[in-house]
Amino acid sequence: MAGVLLLETLEELVQNDFWKFKWFLSQENLDGIEPIPESDHKWANQMQTVTLMTRSYGAEMAVELAVHILKKMKNMNAAEKLTRKYPEMNRAVPSSSSSSSSSSAATGSPAASPPAANTMSAQNKSVIVAPEININIDIDKTAK
Structure with missing residues (x-):
């Protein structure tokens, strides 16, 4: 940083x-x-x-x-x-990977957001870092 x-x-x-x-x-x-x-x-x-x-x-x-x-x-x-x-x-900034969220979805534990690694440019050469959010919902469990 x-x-x-x-x-x-x-x-x-x-x-x-x-x-x-x-x-x-x-x-x-x-x-x-x-x-x-x-x-x-x-x-x-x-x-x-x-x-x-x-x-x-x-x-x-x-x-x-x-x-x-x-x-x-x-x-x-x-x-x-x-x-x-x-x-x-x-x-040294690691790239984000979706493997951690898919493995936690398979075990039934809540998925944690991966670290924010995606960036987009803004005005005046500023950088905006935003987290990538993955939401996994099991429809069968929520319908009960």
Whole structure:
């Protein structure tokens, strides 16, 4: 999850570097990306800053912006680490399988929803993750 990776990155910054990072959020950074007004993040901690970034730009663009800002801050180690870990994290997402729901239907136990792995694109490069819901109803049992 990009938010967790961004949070880890911001938590590793010393306090002054975190404040500097937030200052850069309110500056012109990448073409087509509106800065986040300082009033929106002035008192935000690391978790609130990540939430604000991902809601404003979407996960992928928030990571791209964070890397850009870290490079501006000359924190090449953090920028490189984030650049390396983000694609690794995306490759590690397991694909959903319907075999677990069919096996639980055969045993009579309620089917659990598989983890949300399907995504669809939204505006501004945001990503919406929605669970896949499978409902198995035994008509003979419900008719009684």
